[in-house]
Amino acid sequence: MNRENAVEVKDLTRTFGSFVAVDRLTLEVGRGTVFGFLGPNGAGKSTTIRMLCGLLLPTSGEGRVAGLDVMTESEAIKRSIGYMSQKFSLYDDLTVEENIDFYAGLYSVPKDRRQERKAWVLEMAGLADKRRTLTRTLAGGWKQRLALGCAVQHEPPILFLDEPTSGVDPLSRRRFWDLIAQMARRGTTVFVTTHYMEEAEYCDELALIYRGKMIARGTPHEVKVLLPDDILEIRVERPFEALERLEASGLVREVALFGGALHAVVGEAGTGAPALARFLEEQGFVVEAIQPVPPSLEDVFVSLIELEDRRNPAGAEE
Amino acid sequence: MNRPALSWIRLAALVRKEFIHISRDPRSLAMAFLMPMILLILFGYAISMDIKTLDLAVYDQDKSAASRQYVEGYQASGYFRVAGSIEDYASARAQLDRGQVHLALVIPSHFARDLEQGRSPKVQVIADGTDANTATIALGYAEAVTNRFSTVRQHATIELAVDNRVRVWYNPDLKSRWFIIPGLIAVIMSVITALLTSLTVSREWESGTMEQLIATPVQPIELFLGKMAPYFVIGVADVLFSVAMGVWVFGVPLRGSFLFLLGVSSMFLVGGLSLGILISTVAKSQLVASQLAMILTFLPAFLLSGFLYSIDNMPRFLQVATHVVQSRYFVDVLKAIFLKASPPRFLAEDLAFLGLFAVVVFVAALRKFKKKLT
Numbered sequence: 001m002n003r004e005n006a007v008e009v010k011d012l013t014r015t016f017g018s019f020v021a022v023d024r025l026t027l028e029v030g031r032g033t034v035f036g037f038l039g040p041n042g043a044g045k046s047t048t049i050r051m052l053c054g055l056l057l058p059t060s061g062e063g064r065v066a067g068l069d070v071m072t073e074s075e076a077i078k079r080s081i082g083y084m085s086q087k088f089s090l091y092d093d094l095t096v097e098e099n100i101d102f103y104a105g106l107y108s109v110p111k112d113r114r115q116e117r118k119a120w121v122l123e124m125a126g127l128a129d130k131r132r133t134l135t136r137t138l139a140g141g142w143k144q145r146l147a148l149g150c151a152v153q154h155e156p157p158i159l160f161l162d163e164p165t166s167g168v169d170p171l172s173r174r175r176f177w178d179l180i181a182q183m184a185r186r187g188t189t190v191f192v193t194t195h196y197m198e199e200a201e202y203c204d205e206l207a208l209i210y211r212g213k214m215i216a217r218g219t220p221h222e223v224k225v226l227l228p229d230d231i232l233e234i235r236v237e238r239p240f241e242a243l244e245r246l247e248a249s250g251l252v253r254e255v256a257l258f259g260g261a262l263h264a265v266v267g268e269a270g271t272g273a274p275a276l277a278r279f280l281e282e283q284g285f286v287v288e289a290i291q292p293v294p295p296s297l298e299d300v301f302v303s304l305i306e307l308e309d310r311r312n313p314a315g316a317e318e
Numbered sequence: 319m320n321r322p323a324l325s326w327i328r329l330a331a332l333v334r335k336e337f338i339h340i341s342r343d344p345r346s347l348a349m350a351f352l353m354p355m356i357l358l359i360l361f362g363y364a365i366s367m368d369i370k371t372l373d374l375a376v377y378d379q380d381k382s383a384a385s386r387q388y389v390e391g392y393q394a395s396g397y398f399r400v401a402g403s404i405e406d407y408a409s410a411r412a413q414l415d416r417g418q419v420h421l422a423l424v425i426p427s428h429f430a431r432d433l434e435q436g437r438s439p440k441v442q443v444i445a446d447g448t449d450a451n452t453a454t455i456a457l458g459y460a461e462a463v464t465n466r467f468s469t470v471r472q473h474a475t476i477e478l479a480v481d482n483r484v485r486v487w488y489n490p491d492l493k494s495r496w497f498i499i500p501g502l503i504a505v506i507m508s509v510i511t512a513l514l515t516s517l518t519v520s521r522e523w524e525s526g527t528m529e530q531l532i533a534t535p536v537q538p539i540e541l542f543l544g545k546m547a548p549y550f551v552i553g554v555a556d557v558l559f560s561v562a563m564g565v566w567v568f569g570v571p572l573r574g575s576f577l578f579l580l581g582v583s584s585m586f587l588v589g590g591l592s593l594g595i596l597i598s599t600v601a602k603s604q605l606v607a608s609q610l611a612m613i614l615t616f617l618p619a620f621l622l623s624g625f626l627y628s629i630d631n632m633p634r635f636l637q638v639a640t641h642v643v644q645s646r647y648f649v650d651v652l653k654a655i656f657l658k659a660s661p662p663r664f665l666a667e668d669l670a671f672l673g674l675f676a677v678v679v680f681v682a683a684l685r686k687f688k689k690k691l692t
Contacts, residue, residue, distance in 0.1 A: 050691060055533055055690060055691050056690060075535070078532075078534060079535045084530075087526045089526045090530075091335065091339070092525075094338055101334075102335045106332075106534045107535065
């Protein structure tokens with residue numbers, strides 16, 4: 001075990017009956033990193049995080065969290081981590097303060113640290129003037145930050161967050177990622193799942209999981225380079241019509257509307273751009289601009305997932 | 319794997335949280351007190367084994383002074399009311415058929431003459447056997463009235479070989495309420511205890527909070543004790559409330575030690591609450607849990623606890639089966655404390671079984687509960 005790694009997993013597999021939820025996953029997460037675990041719904045993100053938190057026994061493979069074995073030392077793992085489940089499972093009928101006190105007790109936060117930690121949570125979550133409010137009545141963003149605060153009161157070295165930003169407004173999401181960045185700066189390892197691809201940019205490292213398998217991993221920059229194709233941004237009149245013609249033309253791997261422009265995936269920009277411009281003009285469109293653009297992570301993920309589907313059509317939906 | 323000992327900090331946090339849950343839920347709190355009250359009133363008044371007055375139809379074919387004296391014996395006993403005189407068998411049948419009378423008494427025409435001549439006249443008593451219990455008791459009373467009449471007629475000249483003087487201890491008037499109410503308290507409490515806790519664990523599974531809970535270092539034993547604590551307090555309050563109703567509303571004497579009663583009730587509550595916890599670790603939905611709790615407690619408590627039906631009269635295999643019915647021991651102990659003022663040492667076996675039940679069920683719940691998702 002590498003002392004620098006907070007999480008190490010080798011061939012981790014979990015099946016439910018004949019369904020393989022997580023398929024031979026291998027990865028390491030270094031200490032103090034924000035590790036983004038991305039994938040569409042049902043890809044196996046939650047199953048993986050639950051195995052790492054000692055909530056679900058792996059079917060096979062091995063894994064270590066904080067140096068502890070996920071197969072045999074799950075209770076010890078639970079003492080060294082913070083976990084925030086998908087639904088921010090706070091007690092609705094308890095007040096903000098009561099929820100904080102409850103988790104402080106469960107994590108045995110020392111008496112002399114309690115006040116200070118509570119004040120920190122209230123301030124961090126922006127709930128200082130709402131401490132006696134019933135949790136039921138809080139809006140999503142507040143609930144989410146309160147749940148985070150509850151889960152980290154004991155200052156765990158590793159934090160697992162399962163879809164922490166789902167169902168929360170964009171401003172709260174931004175604020176939440178700021179909080180995560182702060183914690184990481186103080187040395188906390190954050191393992192976070194999300195199905196919002198744009199949130200990948202906030203992570204130091206990424207893994208993309210699809211149908212139980214990891215299909216890409218690296219820093220955001222490394223992952224962007226993984227895309228074998230180029231992306232052309234095309235500004236054209238009547239973009240909807242152009243999109244349909246391009247789709248039928250067989251010249252592009254994929255084309256989608258992006259704001260007012262089209263993004264087309266082509267094998268190579270150098271030959272692709274003039275070919276597409278010629279095709280569109282032949283079809284009677286006026287091409288205002290056509291130029292290669294750097295791929296967004298979302299472009300990469302969509303392409304990688306489609307590549308995976310082409311490679312392994314048996315598993316694809318429909 | 320090293321298992322840290324029970325943590326008082328965690329336990330205190332859980333107990334506090336459970337108390338808050340209950341205090342914010344006035345409806346279930348009200349149910350916890352209304353339920354025993356309603357059940358006690360309902361069953362306390364509905365179930366009675368006492369026979370108040372038996373209606374009697376008299377077909378007196380003799381119409382003599384002697385036969386009238388004999389019939390008066392029935393009236394005078396206090397158990398019978400002569401509902402009317404009839405003149406033929408057909409009317410006797412009609413009245414029994416309609417359920418207007420419990421008994422028909424037929425006195426033959428030679429009743430007085432036979433008595434004069436020192437022969438024993440035969441009288442006929444016809445009972446409505448559809449309610450076998452009442453019929454048995456009625457026939458017993460009729461026999462007693464007849465014996466008494468015979469003795470008086472013989473002018474009590476003969477010394478009786480054995481003079482039996484019957485005394486009934488503990489419940490001299492044989493009031494059925496006196497033995498029903500203490501047993502009823504036991505039955506009601508066994509239903510309530512299991513029902514109260516059966517929902518608590520399954521509720522956390524349903525709401526998703528359990529996933530968060532089992533990701534913390536909490537120990538199952540802390541979780542269970544925390545969940546049982548507030549319900550234990552409610553349970554004790556329920557027992558006190560039921561006992562008070564038994565004494566002041568139903569007039570059952572509480573002769574034994576109040577402290578002993580409290581102690582036994584606590585033992586019983588731990589077992590009953592544990593059963594509810596065990597149920598809720600098996601049933602992952604609140605609906606299934608509450609149904610299981612009702613089935614597992616109410617029927618056995620009602621039928622197999624000896625509360626109404628004596629265990630001694632049951633077939634052998636059922637008698638053996640009653641040993642796993644927790645309320646059986648509590649029914650026994652409560653009756654003994656209420657009416658006989660028995661000290662603990664006389665009830666050692668019941669107490670041992672109550673303790674054993676609590677321990678076995680609690681340990682089973684701990685074993686059944688896994689800090690894992692499936």
